[in-house]
Amino acid sequence: xxxxxxxxxxxxxxxxxxxxxxxxxxxxxxxxxxxxxxxxxxxxxxxxxxxxxxxxxxxxxxxxxxxxxxxxxxxxxxxxxxxxxxxxxxxxxxxxxxxxxxxxxxxxxxxxxxxxxxxxxxxxxxxxxxxxxxxxxxxxxxxxxxxxxxxxxxxxxxxxxxxxxxxxxxxxxxxxxxxxxxxxxxxxxxxxxxxxxxxxxxxxxxxxxxxxxxxxxxxxxxxxxxxxxxxxxxxxxxxxxxxxxxxxxxxxxxxxxxxxxxxxxxxxxxxxxxxxxxxxxxxxxxxxxxxxxxxxxxxxxxxxxxxxxxxxxxxxxx
Amino acid sequence: xxxxxxxxxxxxxxxxxxxxxxxxxxxxxxxxxxxxxxxxxxxxxxxxxxxxxxxxxxxxxxxxxxxxxxxxxxxxxxxxxxxxxxxxxxxxxxxxxxxxxxxxxxxxxxxxxxxxxxxxxxxxxxxxxxxxxxxxxxxxxxxxxxxxxxxxxxxxxxxxxxxxxxxxxxxxxxxxxxxxxxxxxxxxxxxxxxxxxxxxxxxxxxxxxxxxxxxxxxxxxxxxxxxxxxxxxxxxxxxxxxxxxxxxxxxxxxxxxxx
Numbered sequence: 001x002x003x004x005x006x007x008x009x010x011x012x013x014x015x016x017x018x019x020x021x022x023x024x025x026x027x028x029x030x031x032x033x034x035x036x037x038x039x040x041x042x043x044x045x046x047x048x049x050x051x052x053x054x055x056x057x058x059x060x061x062x063x064x065x066x067x068x069x070x071x072x073x074x075x076x077x078x079x080x081x082x083x084x085x086x087x088x089x090x091x092x093x094x095x096x097x098x099x100x101x102x103x104x105x106x107x108x109x110x111x112x113x114x115x116x117x118x119x120x121x122x123x124x125x126x127x128x129x130x131x132x133x134x135x136x137x138x139x140x141x142x143x144x145x146x147x148x149x150x151x152x153x154x155x156x157x158x159x160x161x162x163x164x165x166x167x168x169x170x171x172x173x174x175x176x177x178x179x180x181x182x183x184x185x186x187x188x189x190x191x192x193x194x195x196x197x198x199x200x201x202x203x204x205x206x207x208x209x210x211x212x213x214x215x216x217x218x219x220x221x222x223x224x225x226x227x228x229x230x231x232x233x234x235x236x237x238x239x240x241x242x243x244x245x246x247x248x249x250x251x252x253x254x255x256x257x258x259x260x261x262x263x264x265x266x267x268x269x270x271x272x273x274x275x276x277x278x279x280x281x282x283x284x285x286x287x288x289x290x291x292x293x294x295x296x297x298x299x300x301x302x303x304x305x306x307x308x309x310x311x312x313x314x315x316x317x318x
Numbered sequence: 319x320x321x322x323x324x325x326x327x328x329x330x331x332x333x334x335x336x337x338x339x340x341x342x343x344x345x346x347x348x349x350x351x352x353x354x355x356x357x358x359x360x361x362x363x364x365x366x367x368x369x370x371x372x373x374x375x376x377x378x379x380x381x382x383x384x385x386x387x388x389x390x391x392x393x394x395x396x397x398x399x400x401x402x403x404x405x406x407x408x409x410x411x412x413x414x415x416x417x418x419x420x421x422x423x424x425x426x427x428x429x430x431x432x433x434x435x436x437x438x439x440x441x442x443x444x445x446x447x448x449x450x451x452x453x454x455x456x457x458x459x460x461x462x463x464x465x466x467x468x469x470x471x472x473x474x475x476x477x478x479x480x481x482x483x484x485x486x487x488x489x490x491x492x493x494x495x496x497x498x499x500x501x502x503x504x505x506x507x508x509x510x511x512x513x514x515x516x517x518x519x520x521x522x523x524x525x526x527x528x529x530x531x532x533x534x535x536x537x538x539x540x541x542x543x544x545x546x547x548x549x550x551x552x553x554x555x556x557x558x559x560x561x562x563x564x565x566x567x568x569x570x571x572x573x574x575x576x577x
Contacts, residue, residue, distance in 0.1 A: 070460075071448065100444070103445035104449070104451075104452045106413075107414065113414065132335075134335070136546050136547075137342075137544075138545070139540055140541060179487050180491075183484040185478070186483065243477070243496075249331055250437075250496075250497050272331070280551070292554070293551070293554075294551050294554070295554050295556070300563075305563070308564065314577055317572065
């Protein structure tokens with residue numbers, strides 16, 4: 001069977017969840033082969049995990065250029081690999097970086113590209129959800145191989161232990177790949193909460209939360225459910241919560257198992273970022289709020305009463 | 319510093335949007351069309367750089383006849399002129415073909431800096447800056463929440479999953495901006511009047527030396543096989559809080575095994 005290349009997303013010496021999801025998907029399409037690109041020594045810590053999820057091969061490219069310059073060197077190495085391996089498909093995560101690498105690969109290989117896919121079948125047909133989640137589209141690459149970026153949380157990762165054969169890649173990056181130089185990387189403490197786009201549970205607050213201080217209530221419920229915290233654009237624009245947590249158009253798209261919307265009316269721009277969540281729960285004092293059209297369970301009421309009571313009830317049950 | 323701002327006309331994201339039933343391309347005819355919101359931030363940033371460093375600001379749009387409305391709107395904010403790539407054969411172009419056309423158009427404009435929004439509200443694909451950079455052999459600095467220009471050096475700050483990073487490049491380069499970068503101005507009455515007289519150059523595919531078969535639905539490198547409206551979510555339960563709302567909420571979560 002032909003190899004299916006999975007470009008590994010990793011951070012701080014750990015494989016990101018979307019990569020395990022992609023390996024799970026790749027197993028149905030061919031022989032999964034993971035590609036780790038990172039600074040010197042980045043791959044060693046990741047190989048076992050990749051094997052555990054079925055990677056029969058792990059291509060490793062290690063060089064300081066990957067850390068020192070934005071995506072272009074990664075795209076250059078991948079383009080060479082694709083030309084030599086002739087894989088059945090190439091999967092990347094639908095993160096900013098994943099899409100950017102894919103964009104450059106598409107040009108280098110003169111190959112079509114599909115982004116934000118939630119599934120890909122053996123015939124190369126991918127599923128995408130567009131227009132704020134209102135339309136489901138099946139599409140395919142018609143020039144070249146299926147080059148797709150996979151939306152996190154689209155499937156459940158399943159282990160399938162394989163012995164990963166490590167195959168080092170030669171890293172060459174010419175000057176044209178070294179134009180966007182990373183000057184500084186600042187890591188901000190994010191605490192114990194899962195990352196927003198990967199979290200299985202997301203608890204978001206909107207304008208109805210009323211203030212930055214009151215977001216403690218949203219955070220408390222998120223922590224009790226083991227989830228990430230999100231915010232609507234109205235809440236972010238009002239300065240209640242930082243922009244990187246914004247869910248919706250001009251923010252993040254999430255697709256968790258459970259999405260809890262607190263004090264969020266559910267404007268279409270917000271729905272764009274959460275409509276594909278599996279289960280949606282809403283608390284809002286306005287019974288006519290459009291969020292209730294989406295909610296599997298809605299409570300019409302004052303979130304300052306409902307949420308503390310819910311938090312207390314969860315504690316009781318633990 | 320000569321700046322080109324990429325502006326895309328998109329169907330209004332606050333209204334119902336759909337795909338055409340004949341060829342599954344974005345229905346731009348029945349929707350009310352607007353400037354892609356994030357592009358307004360790119361225009362604002364261009365005007366601020368022009369204020370500080372001089373030079374010319376040009377709007378570049380690829381789109382059907384009706385996109386001229388968005389071009390005038392963009393010009394009313396203050397840019398000097400616009401270029402409209404207009405050709406019937408462009409209908410249904412994929413991102414890859416679009417980047418070929420825009421790169422060719424940019425090739426006629428000798429920009430030091432190309433600015434655009436980080437994503438469009440219709441496709442939300444975010445690939446254009448890197449596709450263009452790859453084709454043109456220039457740097458792409460994407461998702462800027464802050465942009466600093468000093469001579470020929472550009473520095474951006476951008477949000478990452480872990481925090482933020484500072485990335486630098488020399489001109490010529492393409493920079494995409496997020497909506498946290500500034501607050502776009504509203505066009506003034508004077509600006510609206512002035513925009514009517516500003517030059518808008520139209521370029522066809524022939525002008526750019528691109529064959530019609532390389533773009534549009536014929537030249538597309540991906541295709542929609544089928545499209546369907548997502549069935550509306552239904553069967554939801556809604557309760558009024560009469561003192562037990564929180565408990566009922568947790569009961570629901572427990573029944574779904576989240577608690």
